[in-house]
Amino acid sequence: MSLTLHLKTGRDIPILRGHPWIMSGAIARQEGDAAADEADVLAASGSFLGRATLHPASEIRARIFDTRPEARLDEKGILERLTLAKERRAHWMAAGPDGAERLVFSESDGLPGLILDRFADTLVFQLLTAPWERRRTALLEALVAVFRPSTIWERSDADVRRHEGLEPRRGLAWGAPLAGPIPFREGDWQFLADVENGHKTGFYLDQSVSRHALSTWVRRLGSPRVLNVFAYTDTFGLIALAAGASSVLSMDSSAPARDMASRMQALNPACESARWEYRIADAFAALRQLRDAARQFDLIILDPPRLVNRKSKVQEGLRAYKDINLLACKLLAPGGILFTFSCSGLVDRTLFGKVIEGAARDARRPLQFLADLGQPPDHPRKPGFPESEYLKGFIAGV
Numbered sequence: 001m002s003l004t005l006h007l008k009t010g011r012d013i014p015i016l017r018g019h020p021w022i023m024s025g026a027i028a029r030q031e032g033d034a035a036a037d038e039a040d041v042l043a044a045s046g047s048f049l050g051r052a053t054l055h056p057a058s059e060i061r062a063r064i065f066d067t068r069p070e071a072r073l074d075e076k077g078i079l080e081r082l083t084l085a086k087e088r089r090a091h092w093m094a095a096g097p098d099g100a101e102r103l104v105f106s107e108s109d110g111l112p113g114l115i116l117d118r119f120a121d122t123l124v125f126q127l128l129t130a131p132w133e134r135r136r137t138a139l140l141e142a143l144v145a146v147f148r149p150s151t152i153w154e155r156s157d158a159d160v161r162r163h164e165g166l167e168p169r170r171g172l173a174w175g176a177p178l179a180g181p182i183p184f185r186e187g188d189w190q191f192l193a194d195v196e197n198g199h200k201t202g203f204y205l206d207q208s209v210s211r212h213a214l215s216t217w218v219r220r221l222g223s224p225r226v227l228n229v230f231a232y233t234d235t236f237g238l239i240a241l242a243a244g245a246s247s248v249l250s251m252d253s254s255a256p257a258r259d260m261a262s263r264m265q266a267l268n269p270a271c272e273s274a275r276w277e278y279r280i281a282d283a284f285a286a287l288r289q290l291r292d293a294a295r296q297f298d299l300i301i302l303d304p305p306r307l308v309n310r311k312s313k314v315q316e317g318l319r320a321y322k323d324i325n326l327l328a329c330k331l332l333a334p335g336g337i338l339f340t341f342s343c344s345g346l347v348d349r350t351l352f353g354k355v356i357e358g359a360a361r362d363a364r365r366p367l368q369f370l371a372d373l374g375q376p377p378d379h380p381r382k383p384g385f386p387e388s389e390y391l392k393g394f395i396a397g398v
Helices: 075-092 136-147 159-164 205-221 235-242 255-267 283-292 311-331 349-363
Strands: 003-007 021-023 027-032 038-042 048-054 060-066 100-105 114-119 122-127 151-156 169-175 182-186 189-193 225-229 247-252 276-280 297-302 332-342 368-373 392-397
Touching: 003 048, 038 060, 075 100, 075 136, 100 205, 114 136, 122 136, 136 151, 136 169, 189 235, 189 255, 205 235, 205 297, 205 332, 205 368, 205 392, 225 235, 225 283, 225 311, 235 247, 235 255, 235 276, 235 297, 247 255, 247 283, 255 276, 283 311, 297 311, 311 332, 311 349, 332 368, 349 368, 349 392
Parallel strands: 003 038, 122 151, 225 247, 225 297, 247 276, 297 332
Antiparallel strands: 003 027, 021 060, 038 048, 048 060, 100 114, 114 122, 151 169, 182 189, 332 392, 368 392
16 A cells, blocks of 8 residues: 655645755645655645655655656666666766766656766765665565665665664775775876775765866966875876976874875875875864964865855854855955855855855955856756755856
């Protein structure tokens, strides 16, 4: 027996505009099999809105995955959606067999709660919602059939699983054991994905467009002095070196990240170590120390971790964004370029831009926005679903 969710009057409007989430307060009543984890979603008028997965332990009670009444997220449905995602990436990207790409981006690919990345012939997946727990075996079988990987690794250890009462899980899910970080290519660069212990699924694939933009700007500036803050494994810093930066100072609080950066630096001959310094430091304190020392840089990259993780922390996070951007404005030499990012889903692009403008005013450094940065094609944004655009960035001239 199936389950049907009836929405309250007016609560169908976001759904009709493309938003896939149905909050608990939007549901008037439900009918049918209480054990089901898929449902038909109906407006108050009785009109059909879509098929959704169910999440009774979460404030997000349902997530629409299709607007066709016949759609099902069963073995056949999973196989079809993975095949479509693969075909789309082949059109959108040119990653190649030794490259890397995001193959499934949750709701944007009609597979809410599933993240799937590829590094060469290794797949890494995250199951973020409860319905995937009972579909895990079907998913693995479909991954093998569609992608023919050598290894499938699971990184279902994101904090959001707690919202659905799920414990973290990571480890080998299928195929050959890993022999350390996975080498892969992105354009002319050789990188490593630490899928066992690194952030997210092992690498920040979402910054691929920005990495290419950075290479262009470094060449345009000649031989700039570059500062990379919140560097992590320092892909931005290494690309700046390869593009001809006269010096790169990178900073992060993680010693293991620095070790991984050193390994990647050795893989890229153009990244000369004599022009590169990686400091283990607290970014906020280190920026002040650089300001007090009257240091100047021609190009600065600010790519902090998520500084706003819930609504109650928005103002605190905005102050932190303003703080680091104000300090960066003061550290930029005349004619300098700022690459600045936010990955906080609760801070939209307009609001983030206002924070940057305010930081520049307080620093008394006139600023011009030169270009927007964001997610690459393998992280598609879903119209009507602003949460799917979590990564916002600007190139600014100060």
